[in-house]
Amino acid sequence: MKRILAAIAILVSCRAFALDVNSLKVNHMTSPAGITDPEPTFSWITESDSHNAGQIACRIQVFDGRKKVWNSGRIAGSNSVAVPYAGKQLKSGTVYEWRVRVWDNEGTKSAWSSRARFITGLFNASEWQASWIEAPLTDASPLMRKEFSVSKKVKRALAFVTAHGLYEASLNGSKIGDAYLAPGYTSYDRHLQYQTYDVTDMIEEGENAFGLELARGWYLSNMGFVDPSVYKPNFEGTNIAALAQILITYQDGSKDVVVTDGSWKYSTGGILESTIYNGETFDAAKVQQGWNTPGFDDSQWQNVQEVEYGYDNLAPQDCEQVVTEQYVSPKELIETPAGELVIDFGQNLVGTEVLSFTGKPGQTIKISHAEYLDENGNFYTVNLRSAKALSTYICDGTPQEFSAKFTFYGFRYIKVEGMERDEINLDDFKAAVRFSNLEPAGSFRCSDERVNRLQSNIQWSQRGNFVDIPSDCPQRDERLGWTGDAEVFARTATFNRQTYAFYSKWLKDLAAEQFPGGEVTDIVPFVKNLVGAGHVGWADAATIIPWTLYMAYGDTKVLETQYSSMKKWVDCVIAQAGESCLWNTGWHYGDWLSYVEAGEKDGFQIATPNPISQQCHFANSADIMARTAEVLGNSADAEYYAGICTKAKEAFCREYLNEDGSLTANTQTAYILALVYDMLPENVRAAAAARLAENVEYYGHLTTGFLGTPHINRVLTENGYNHLAYRLLFNDTCPSWLYPVTMDATTIWERWNSMLPDHTIPDNGMNSFNHYSYGAIGDWLYRYVAGISELEPGFKTIRIKPYPGEGLTFAEAEETTPYGKAASAWRIEDDGRFVLEITVPFNTRAEVCVPAAEGAVVTKDGEAMTDYEYAGGYAVFNTGSGRYVFEVK
Numbered sequence: 001m002k003r004i005l006a007a008i009a010i011l012v013s014c015r016a017f018a019l020d021v022n023s024l025k026v027n028h029m030t031s032p033a034g035i036t037d038p039e040p041t042f043s044w045i046t047e048s049d050s051h052n053a054g055q056i057a058c059r060i061q062v063f064d065g066r067k068k069v070w071n072s073g074r075i076a077g078s079n080s081v082a083v084p085y086a087g088k089q090l091k092s093g094t095v096y097e098w099r100v101r102v103w104d105n106e107g108t109k110s111a112w113s114s115r116a117r118f119i120t121g122l123f124n125a126s127e128w129q130a131s132w133i134e135a136p137l138t139d140a141s142p143l144m145r146k147e148f149s150v151s152k153k154v155k156r157a158l159a160f161v162t163a164h165g166l167y168e169a170s171l172n173g174s175k176i177g178d179a180y181l182a183p184g185y186t187s188y189d190r191h192l193q194y195q196t197y198d199v200t201d202m203i204e205e206g207e208n209a210f211g212l213e214l215a216r217g218w219y220l221s222n223m224g225f226v227d228p229s230v231y232k233p234n235f236e237g238t239n240i241a242a243l244a245q246i247l248i249t250y251q252d253g254s255k256d257v258v259v260t261d262g263s264w265k266y267s268t269g270g271i272l273e274s275t276i277y278n279g280e281t282f283d284a285a286k287v288q289q290g291w292n293t294p295g296f297d298d299s300q301w302q303n304v305q306e307v308e309y310g311y312d313n314l315a316p317q318d319c320e321q322v323v324t325e326q327y328v329s330p331k332e333l334i335e336t337p338a339g340e341l342v343i344d345f346g347q348n349l350v351g352t353e354v355l356s357f358t359g360k361p362g363q364t365i366k367i368s369h370a371e372y373l374d375e376n377g378n379f380y381t382v383n384l385r386s387a388k389a390l391s392t393y394i395c396d397g398t399p400q401e402f403s404a405k406f407t408f409y410g411f412r413y414i415k416v417e418g419m420e421r422d423e424i425n426l427d428d429f430k431a432a433v434r435f436s437n438l439e440p441a442g443s444f445r446c447s448d449e450r451v452n453r454l455q456s457n458i459q460w461s462q463r464g465n466f467v468d469i470p471s472d473c474p475q476r477d478e479r480l481g482w483t484g485d486a487e488v489f490a491r492t493a494t495f496n497r498q499t500y501a502f503y504s505k506w507l508k509d510l511a512a513e514q515f516p517g518g519e520v521t522d523i524v525p526f527v528k529n530l531v532g533a534g535h536v537g538w539a540d541a542a543t544i545i546p547w548t549l550y551m552a553y554g555d556t557k558v559l560e561t562q563y564s565s566m567k568k569w570v571d572c573v574i575a576q577a578g579e580s581c582l583w584n585t586g587w588h589y590g591d592w593l594s595y596v597e598a599g600e601k602d603g604f605q606i607a608t609p610n611p612i613s614q615q616c617h618f619a620n621s622a623d624i625m626a627r628t629a630e631v632l633g634n635s636a637d638a639e640y641y642a643g644i645c646t647k648a649k650e651a652f653c654r655e656y657l658n659e660d661g662s663l664t665a666n667t668q669t670a671y672i673l674a675l676v677y678d679m680l681p682e683n684v685r686a687a688a689a690a691r692l693a694e695n696v697e698y699y700g701h702l703t704t705g706f707l708g709t710p711h712i713n714r715v716l717t718e719n720g721y722n723h724l725a726y727r728l729l730f731n732d733t734c735p736s737w738l739y740p741v742t743m744d745a746t747t748i749w750e751r752w753n754s755m756l757p758d759h760t761i762p763d764n765g766m767n768s769f770n771h772y773s774y775g776a777i778g779d780w781l782y783r784y785v786a787g788i789s790e791l792e793p794g795f796k797t798i799r800i801k802p803y804p805g806e807g808l809t810f811a812e813a814e815e816t817t818p819y820g821k822a823a824s825a826w827r828i829e830d831d832g833r834f835v836l837e838i839t840v841p842f843n844t845r846a847e848v849c850v851p852a853a854e855g856a857v858v859t860k861d862g863e864a865m866t867d868y869e870y871a872g873g874y875a876v877f878n879t880g881s882g883r884y885v886f887e888v889k
């Protein structure tokens with residue numbers, strides 16, 4: 001009997017193990033804090049050892065302590081992505097736990113997943129009992145403090161904190177949370193995020209001290225690259241201010257609240273100055289030791305002012321916060337020809353240096369930041385323009401760990417002044433990499449190390465420009481949420497990381513900033529008078545990014561939330577285009593930074609006429625609008641925008657298509673956009689593709705800018721010119737993706753020629769070495785070289801279709817889809833066999849396209865297959881989940 005029981009136990013545990021439910025997410029985030037959706041959504045990943053396995057039902061339970069607030073019962077169906085909460089009304093400021101189990105199509109029931117949690121924020125503005133408090137604006141960062149006592153056992157304590165400026169909150173001397181740059185960068189008048197923290201374990205019975213250290217940050221730094229007296233931030237605050245409250249629930253059920261109010265005191269501390277572009281100055285001697293611990297003597301401190309800023313713009317933290325992701329150690333100390341002491345970290349990155357050093361009292365160390373050394377090997381900062389990007393650390397004779405707290409730098413090199421050469425010990429330095437803590441999603445690798453470096457450079461530029469908003473660059477006096485850059489890079493970004501929450505948060509600001517006429521601003525958050533709105537490719541971020549998110553993550557919520565913003569933009573273009581449906585007016589950035597022959601102006605020349613780009617984007621955005629309307633069940637809109645799309649395409653052909661199938665502008669980008677956005681009648685597509693191919697052959701390289709580059713290889717590959725796409729990939733002279741790699745680039749450059757072959761760096765007023773836009777080629781690496789793409793939203797059906805090309809002997813990619821890991825790895829063996837190993841996640845199906853000659857023997861897991869379709873050079877199989885190996889002799 002015992003044996004039988006043991007056997008059953010083993011069987012049961014094996015069963016349970018074979019179906020493992022993990023990666024629990026609420027609103028696409030792991031353990032988020034600050035949820036105020038009445039119906040947050042739940043997603044999870046199931047792993048199974050079986051083939052062709054999927055979910056047929058699930059069951060979710062949500063707990064508030066011991067109380068079950070939702071017991072979903074068995075929900076039939078395969079849905080495991082964004083399943084909406086349907087339990088008792090959620091309460092503000094509460095820690096919930098949840099778990100889920102699933103049934104697979106063999107009838108196996110999984111064990112319960114481990115529990116995950118989420119914390120709700122404040123559902124109503126009226127729940128803010130705290131008052132805004134502020135200190136007069138000076139250069140020095142204010143400290144604010146308040147003591148409170150706790151006399152009973154604490155069951156739960158949640159802190160809600162925000163600021164005009166940036167804050168770091170502490171309790172009893174310890175930092176609350178692990179994030180930097182809170183409350184983040186948003187369109188502050190409309191959405192000012194507050195953060196929710198579980199501080200239960202930080203509260204002491206007895207005396208406690210609540211501290212806030214504040215700085216100007218994005219809110220009160222000059223953001224923009226023109227005279228600050230000319231432009232204005234798009235919000236009204238003029239002082240550094242804070243708002244915070246801690247809700248304490250005692251074990252006996254009673255409650256208390258600690259709030260910011262007029263009883264708080266302020267002073268200043270170690271940070272003498274801090275702004276986003278210019279950097280931070282810290283004086284160790286000015287630190288008020290113990291200021292944020294109980295019992296500190298604050299009798300010399302001043303009283304803060306209570307101010308009425310209201311609560312209407314407050315919004316909970318909506319995406320992952322900025323954290324220190326990793327530390328990078330220095331590679332070498334260089335003494336430059338100019339006599340500078342420079343440390344090379346070997347990687348262009350974003351964050352801050354960290355220096356452990358004691359120093360003599362008053363010793364002042366200045367650390368400047370650069371992305372490159374110039375052609376003579378000297379420290380190069382011209383491309384930072386007016387941004388000083390300088391850390392100043394003043395020693396007091398005690399051991400210190402110096403680093404910037406309320407700003408960030410883009411750098412590979414730092415120049416150290418104020419330390420003797422023999423004081424510089426490389427072990428005392430490291431670089432802290434800071435960016436929005438998005439979970440990794442994808443990886444790509446192939447047989448060419450230069451391409452692997454390119455992929456790494458793309459990943460690093462994504463890190464560097466995902467510092468709370470999708471930015472253009474992280475180093476110069478810009479670092480702004482340029483919509484065009486975000487639009488062209490979003491597909492690649494989404495392969496690399498879990499971007500749903502990050503972009504969704506920013507898109508809300510995009511909508512908030514939209515002009516009354518529907519024009520989408522060039523940068524989000526907007527800065528008045530700096531730039532404009534309504535420009536082709538840039539404004540289309542409004543439609544393209546929500547659609548990209550929907551396709552990648554399969555959640556319609558982003559479409560619902562953005563619907564009116566998307567519509568406003570498309571309607572704005574419709575109004576400009578008028579009856580003819582031809583959009584050809586206005587100034588535009590166009591195919592920005594496209595390649596120009598030497599001597600041709602300054603790189604701002606726009607080779608592809610803007611009206612061509614405009615019309616293609618117009619049709620595409622109308623098409624996205626139509627599809628979105630259809631997904632959301634609005635058939636009237638769907639029909640209307642589909643009609644507009646058709647008319648826009650007809651107008652395009654009337655205006656720009658010649659009888660012989662050529663376009664009125666014979667540029668790469670013109671053909672690319674016409675093909676990728678499906679502007680041409682079927683009968684001229686091949687001719688158009690041939691002209692693109694001819695153009696590429698003629699130049700021997702790409703000539704595209706921001707608008708054409710993301711799609712050039714995709715269009716070539718899809719239209720029978722895969723060999724040309726590979727040629728462009730492997731080109732390594734300017735302009736190409738690998739040219740920077742040959743110049744020791746560790747991130748993506750803004751321009752094809754950001755640095756010349758002799759290592760001179762053209763000073764053309766705008767030259768970043770960390771600009772992800774041209775990194776948009778990453779999408780092609782995943783989708784075409786390795787061959788993973790979504791056939792249905794959220795990868796519910798996947799297409800695995802690699803396009804091998806000359807120059808590679810293997811390529812492989814993995815992608816964590818909403819259903820789990822999909823993988824495609826192909827290789828060509830020495831004997832010429834083509835091998836494709838794939839993983840199809842649980843609960844999905846795949847169309848697998850194995851490149852093969854017609855009639856070739858194709859095996860699946862060693863068995864010859866006969867029952868496949870053959871199409872366009874591929875043996876096509878359909879399969880359910882599992883790992884499979886295909887081989888072509």
Ligand code: RAM
Nearest residue numbers: 472478482484485589592
């Ligand atoms: C530059 C930005 C950005 C681009 C605009 C038009 O200032 O860096 O990359 O979108 O110009």
